[in-house]
Amino acid sequence: MPxxxxxGLERLERRLGPRTRGRAASIALGAVLGVAGVGLGVLLHVVxxxxxxxQLVGAVALAMVLGGVSAAVAATVVGWxxxxxxxxxxxxxxxxxxxxxxxxxSTSLLAATVVVGVGWTMRRGHExxxxxxxxxxxxxxxxxxxxxxxxxxxxxVRPADVAEALAGGVVEALGARSGSFGLxxxxxxxxxxxxxxxxxxRSAPVRMSMGARTPxxxxxxxxxxxxxxxxxxxxxxxxxxxxxxxxxxxxVPVRRGADVIGAMAFAFRETGAVxxxxxAVATLAxxxxxxxxxxxxxxxxxxxxxxxxxxxxxLTAALAESLVPADVAAIVREQGIGTAGADxxxxxxxxxxxxxxxLEGASGVDTTGLEALARxxxxxxxxxATAFSRGRASFHPTLETLASDDxxxxxxxxxxxxxxxxxxxxxxxxxxxxxxxxxRTAQALEPTDRAFAGTFASQCGQALxxxxxxxxxxxxxxxxxxxxxxQVLPEVEGVTFAAxxxxxxxxxxxxxxxxxxxxxxxxxxxxxxxxxxxxGVGAAATMGQLRNSLRAFASEHxxxxxxxRLLSGMFDAHVDAPFATLAYLVLDLHDRRCRYVVAGHxxxxxxxxxxxxxxxxxxxxxxxxxDADAAVEVGETTVEVGATIVxxxxxxxxxxxxxxxxxxxxxxETAGSVAGGPDTLVDHVLRRVFEGxxxxxxxxxxxxxxxxxRADVLDLRLPADREGLQQMRTQLGAWLDGxxxxxxxxxxxxxxxxxxxxxxxxxAQGAASGTFGLHAQRDGQLLxxxxxxxxxxxxxxxxxSDRGLGLPLMRGLxxxxxxxxxxxxxxxxxERRLDGRQPAGRSRSSGVFADTRAGTTQS
Amino acid sequence: xxxxxxxxxxxHEHPAVEAIRHSPAVAVLVIHxxxxxxxxxxxREQLHxxxxxxxxxxxxxxxxxxxxxxxxxxxxxxxxxxxxxQGGQLRVVxxxxxxxxIFEVTLLDRVFMLFPTRAEALDRL
Numbered sequence: 001m002p003x004x005x006x007x008g009l010e011r012l013e014r015r016l017g018p019r020t021r022g023r024a025a026s027i028a029l030g031a032v033l034g035v036a037g038v039g040l041g042v043l044l045h046v047v048x049x050x051x052x053x054x055q056l057v058g059a060v061a062l063a064m065v066l067g068g069v070s071a072a073v074a075a076t077v078v079g080w081x082x083x084x085x086x087x088x089x090x091x092x093x094x095x096x097x098x099x100x101x102x103x104x105x106s107t108s109l110l111a112a113t114v115v116v117g118v119g120w121t122m123r124r125g126h127e128x129x130x131x132x133x134x135x136x137x138x139x140x141x142x143x144x145x146x147x148x149x150x151x152x153x154x155x156x157v158r159p160a161d162v163a164e165a166l167a168g169g170v171v172e173a174l175g176a177r178s179g180s181f182g183l184x185x186x187x188x189x190x191x192x193x194x195x196x197x198x199x200x201x202r203s204a205p206v207r208m209s210m211g212a213r214t215p216x217x218x219x220x221x222x223x224x225x226x227x228x229x230x231x232x233x234x235x236x237x238x239x240x241x242x243x244x245x246x247x248x249x250x251x252v253p254v255r256r257g258a259d260v261i262g263a264m265a266f267a268f269r270e271t272g273a274v275x276x277x278x279x280a281v282a283t284l285a286x287x288x289x290x291x292x293x294x295x296x297x298x299x300x301x302x303x304x305x306x307x308x309x310x311x312x313x314x315l316t317a318a319l320a321e322s323l324v325p326a327d328v329a330a331i332v333r334e335q336g337i338g339t340a341g342a343d344x345x346x347x348x349x350x351x352x353x354x355x356x357x358x359l360e361g362a363s364g365v366d367t368t369g370l371e372a373l374a375r376x377x378x379x380x381x382x383x384x385a386t387a388f389s390r391g392r393a394s395f396h397p398t399l400e401t402l403a404s405d406d407x408x409x410x411x412x413x414x415x416x417x418x419x420x421x422x423x424x425x426x427x428x429x430x431x432x433x434x435x436x437x438x439x440r441t442a443q444a445l446e447p448t449d450r451a452f453a454g455t456f457a458s459q460c461g462q463a464l465x466x467x468x469x470x471x472x473x474x475x476x477x478x479x480x481x482x483x484x485x486x487q488v489l490p491e492v493e494g495v496t497f498a499a500x501x502x503x504x505x506x507x508x509x510x511x512x513x514x515x516x517x518x519x520x521x522x523x524x525x526x527x528x529x530x531x532x533x534x535x536g537v538g539a540a541a542t543m544g545q546l547r548n549s550l551r552a553f554a555s556e557h558x559x560x561x562x563x564x565r566l567l568s569g570m571f572d573a574h575v576d577a578p579f580a581t582l583a584y585l586v587l588d589l590h591d592r593r594c595r596y597v598v599a600g601h602x603x604x605x606x607x608x609x610x611x612x613x614x615x616x617x618x619x620x621x622x623x624x625x626x627d628a629d630a631a632v633e634v635g636e637t638t639v640e641v642g643a644t645i646v647x648x649x650x651x652x653x654x655x656x657x658x659x660x661x662x663x664x665x666x667x668x669e670t671a672g673s674v675a676g677g678p679d680t681l682v683d684h685v686l687r688r689v690f691e692g693x694x695x696x697x698x699x700x701x702x703x704x705x706x707x708x709x710r711a712d713v714l715d716l717r718l719p720a721d722r723e724g725l726q727q728m729r730t731q732l733g734a735w736l737d738g739x740x741x742x743x744x745x746x747x748x749x750x751x752x753x754x755x756x757x758x759x760x761x762x763x764a765q766g767a768a769s770g771t772f773g774l775h776a777q778r779d780g781q782l783l784x785x786x787x788x789x790x791x792x793x794x795x796x797x798x799x800x801s802d803r804g805l806g807l808p809l810m811r812g813l814x815x816x817x818x819x820x821x822x823x824x825x826x827x828x829x830x831e832r833r834l835d836g837r838q839p840a841g842r843s844r845s846s847g848v849f850a851d852t853r854a855g856t857t858q859s
Numbered sequence: 860x861x862x863x864x865x866x867x868x869x870x871h872e873h874p875a876v877e878a879i880r881h882s883p884a885v886a887v888l889v890i891h892x893x894x895x896x897x898x899x900x901x902x903r904e905q906l907h908x909x910x911x912x913x914x915x916x917x918x919x920x921x922x923x924x925x926x927x928x929x930x931x932x933x934x935x936x937x938x939x940x941x942x943x944x945q946g947g948q949l950r951v952v953x954x955x956x957x958x959x960x961i962f963e964v965t966l967l968d969r970v971f972m973l974f975p976t977r978a979e980a981l982d983r984l
Contacts, residue, residue, distance in 0.1 A: 744960070747957045747960075748960075751928065751961065758896050758928065804933065805930075805965060806929040806930075809929045809932070809961070809964065809965050812964025812965050813964055
C-alpha cells in the first residue's frame with residue numbers, strides 16, 4: 001500500500017523537527033546543564049573533600065544526550081567558564097588545588113566534548129541519509145500520485161468526475177486522512193467528499209453555503225490557501241468544519257482563469273501536518289483541477305448543445321406532422337418539458353375575437369393552478385399579454401421584477417415556479433399565442449439557455465403559424481368543394497343513388513375529388529366522378545368549373561364521347577390545373593343501356609345480381625388536359641334491373657402497401673358480396689377497404705342501382721318501329737295485368753296506347769332519335785299515359801284517310817285525350833279510370849263523322 | 860277464344876289475310892292474328908283485288924283476329940266507300956265483345972253491318 005511508508009517518515013520528522021526548529025532552546029539547556037555539572041562537582045568536592053571533574057564531564061554528556069551538540073557545546077563553555085571563575089576566586093581554591101589541576105580538568109572536558117561531538121555527528125549523518133532515502137521515496141510516491149491524479153483528471157469529462165478525481169486523488173497524494181472538493185454554484189458550494197485516500201466517495205454531494213465557517217468555504221471565498229495545524233485553532237477559527245478528529249486542515253482554492261470556481265480541503269490527524277511540501281502539492285493539484293474543470297465545462301457545453309440540437313430535431317419532425325393548431329399545441333405540451341428542459345410548459349392561443357389569450361394546454365403544472373392565466377384579456381397589462389402584444393420574448397430569472405398584480409405571479413406562486421420565460425408564438429409578425437416555460441428552481445437563464453429556448457419557441461411558432469394558415473385554406477377549400485358536390489342526388493323513378501365524400505384522414509389538403517349525378521332528357525341519367533390533380537383551393541375551384549361545364553355539355557350532347565371531347569377542350573383552354581381524370585356514364589332508363597367514357601380514371605364497377613362484379617374496361621381515353629384532340633371512344637354495356645354501377649376516385653383503390661390490382665380486387669370482391677341497396681353497398685365497401693388503415697387521400701364514391709319499376713309507374717322508351725310497338729304492347733299489357741285492371745279496361749288502354757304510339761312512330765320516321773316514349777302512371781283509380789314522339793306533329797288524317805280513325809278511336813276508348821305540341825315533339829296524354837265506369841265524355845257526336853281535328857290542343 | 864292480346868309476341872308472325880270466293884258476287888276475307896297498321900297494306904290490297912275481280916259484297920271475318928287497330932278500320936272504311944256507289948255491302952264478322960266495342964266506340968257499327976258469325980253474314984246476300 002502506498003500509504004505504508006508514511007508513518008515511519010512522520011516519526012522521523014517528528015524526532016528531527018525540534019532540533020532544527022529549537023536551536024536556542026538547546027543552547028539554553030546546555031548552559032543550564034554546564035552550570036549544574038560545575039555545581040555538582042563543587043558539591044561532591046565539599047562532601048568528599050576531593051576535587052573531581054568527572055561530574056562536569058557527566059553533565060556535558062547528559063546535555064549532549066538531551067540537547068544535542070549545541071547543548072553539549074554550551075555545557076562545555078559554561079562549565080569551563082564557571083570552573084575558571086572558581087579557580088581565580090581564593091574562596092573557592094579548594095575546588096582546584098592548583099592551576100595544573102584546572103588545566104587537566106579543562107583538557108579532559110574538551111576531549112570528552114570532542115569524542116561525544118564526533119560520535120554525535122556520525123549519527124546525524126546516518127540519520128540524514130535515512131531521511132534523504134525516505135524523502136526520495138516519498139517524492140516518488142507523490143509524483144506517482146500526482147501523475148495518477150493528472151491521468152484521472154484527463155479522463156474526467158463531467159465536472160462531477162473532476163470533483164471525484166480531485167477529492168480522491170489529492171487525498172492520496174498528500175497522505176491526508178480525508179479530503180473534500182467543493183464547486184461554486186451560485187451562493188453555494190456543492191461538496192464531494194472522500195476519505196482514507198482511497199478515492200471512494202464518502203457521501204453524495206452536499207450543499208454548503210459560501211458563508212460557512214469551514215476551511216473549504218474560506219478558501220473559496222478568499223481565493224488563497226488556508227491552513228491550520230492545531231485542533232484548538234481549527235475549532236476556534238472554523239467552528240463549522242466537519243472533521244471531528246482532524247488536527248490540521250489545508251484548503252486551497254480552485255480557479256478557472258481568475259475566477260474561483262471551487263476549493264479543496266484536506267484533513268490530517270496530526271498536529272502541524274501542513275508542510276510547505278503539502279501546500280505545494282495541493283496548489284498544483286488545484287491548478288490541474290481547474291484546467292480539468294474548464295475542459296469538462298467546454299465538453300459539457302458541447303454535449304448539451306448536441307443534445308439540444310437532437311431534441312430540437314425530433315421536435316421539428318413531430319411538428320412537421322401536425323397540421324392543425326390543436327395538434328401543434330399538443331406536441332408542444334407533450335415534448336416541451338423534455339425538449340426545452342423546463343419544469344412546466346403552457347400555451348396560450350389568441351381567441352377568435354382577438355381579445356383574449358386562452359390557455360390551450362399545459363404540462364408539468366396543474367392547469368387549475370394556472371387559473372389566473374386561463375383567460376388573459378389583452379387589454380390588461382401583464383407579462384403574458386405583453387409578450388403577445390409586443391411580440392417579444394421576456395425572461396424572468398426571478399419573478400420579483402414583475403408587478404405584484406400580474407396574473408403570472410399568482411400562477412407561478414401557486415405552482416412553485418421560480419423562473420419563467422415567455423415567448424410569442426408565431427412567424428413573420430403574425431403572433432398567434434404565447435409559450436410559457438417555467439422552472440421550479442431559480443434559473444440564471446444564461447444567454448445560451450435563452451437562445452436555445454428561443455429556438456424552441458420559434459420552431460413551435462412556425463408550426464403553429466403553418467397550421468393556422470393551413471386550416472384557413474383548408475376551410476376555404478372544403479367550403480368550395482362542398483359547394484360543388486351535389487347537395488341532393490336526383491330522384492328518378494327506377495334508380496336509387498348513394499354517394500359519399502371522405503376527406504383524407506392524415507390531414508392532407510382537401511383534394512379535387514368530386515361526383516355528380518343529374519337527369520338528362522328522355523329518361524337518361526348522367527353519372528360522373530372526377531379527380532382534379534392538385535390540392536387545396538385551386539383544385540376545388542377547378543372541380544367546380546369542370547362540374548358546371550360537364551352539366552352544360554351533357555344537356556346538349558347525347559354522345560358521351562362528344563361531351564368528354566368538349567370538356568377536354570374547355571380544360572385545355574381555360575383551366576389552370578395540370579390535368580384531371582373523369583369517368584362519365586350515361587344510363588338510359590328505357591333500354592338500360594349504359595354508355596361511358598373513362599378519361600384516365602379507374603374503371604367503373606358494375607355489380608350485377610347473381611354475377612361476379614366486373615369493371616367496365618372499355619371507353620378508355622387520356623385524362624383531360626393531356627391531349628384535347630385524343631380519340632375518345634365510348635364503352636357500352638347493358639345494365640340489368642337490380643344491378644349497381646359504382647364510380648369512385650383513386651383514393652378507394654390505391655394503397656400505399658400494395659399494388660393497384662390488389663385495391664381494385666378488394667373493392668370488386670367486397671362490392672360483389674353485398675346484399676342491399678346502394679347505401680349499404682357504399683358503406684360496406686368503405687368500411688372494408690379502410691378497415692385498420694389510415695385513409696391518406698380523399699375518396700369520392702357514387703353508386704346507382706337500377707330498381708325494378710314500381711307497380712304504379714311504367715316508363716318506356718322504345719325504338720320507333722314495329723318491334724318497338726310490339727314491345728310497348730307487351731310491357732304495357734304486363735304492367736296493366738300487374739295493376740289488376742279489368743279486361744275491357746286493359747284492352748281499351750292497350751288499343752288507345754297503340755294508336756298514340758303508332759302515331760308517334762309514324763311521326764318519328766326520319767327524326768333524329770328514332771324513338772318514342774311511353775310513361776304510364778296509376779294515380780288512385782286514374783290511369784294516365786303520356787306518349788311522346790320526337791318529331792313534328794302532323795295532323796291525323798292529313799296524309800291518308802286510313803289514318804284518321806286513330807284519334808276518334810282514342811277518344812272513344814279513353815276518358816280524356818289531350819295532344820300537346822312542344823318543341824321537342826308531340827305528347828299525347830291519355831286518361832282512363834280503372835274502376836270501369838263508362839268513359840265520361842263519350843257521346844255519339846264525337847264519332848268518325850265529326851270533325852277529326854276537333855279536340856286537339858295547340859300549345 | 861282468347862281476348863288476351865298480351866301474348867301476341869308468341870304469335871308474332873305475318874298476319875295472314877285469306878280471301879275466299881264464296882260466290883261470284885260475294886268474297887270473304889278471313890283475317891288471322893293481328894290486324895294492325897302493318898297488316899293494313901295487305902288487307903287493303905286484298906280488298907281492292909276482290910272488288911276489282913267483281914265481288915259485289917265483301918265479308919270480312921275477324922273471328923280469328925286477335926287485334927284490330929284504327930288503320931285496319933280505316934282500310935275497311937275505304938272498302939265501304941268503294942262498294943257503296945255500286946250498292947254493295949261490306950259485312951264484318953265480329954265475335955269477340957272486345958272487338959265489337961271498337962266498332963261501337965268509333966260509331967262504325969253504324970257504317971258496317973256487324974254479324975256474330977260468318978254464316979249470318981253470308982245469309983241473305
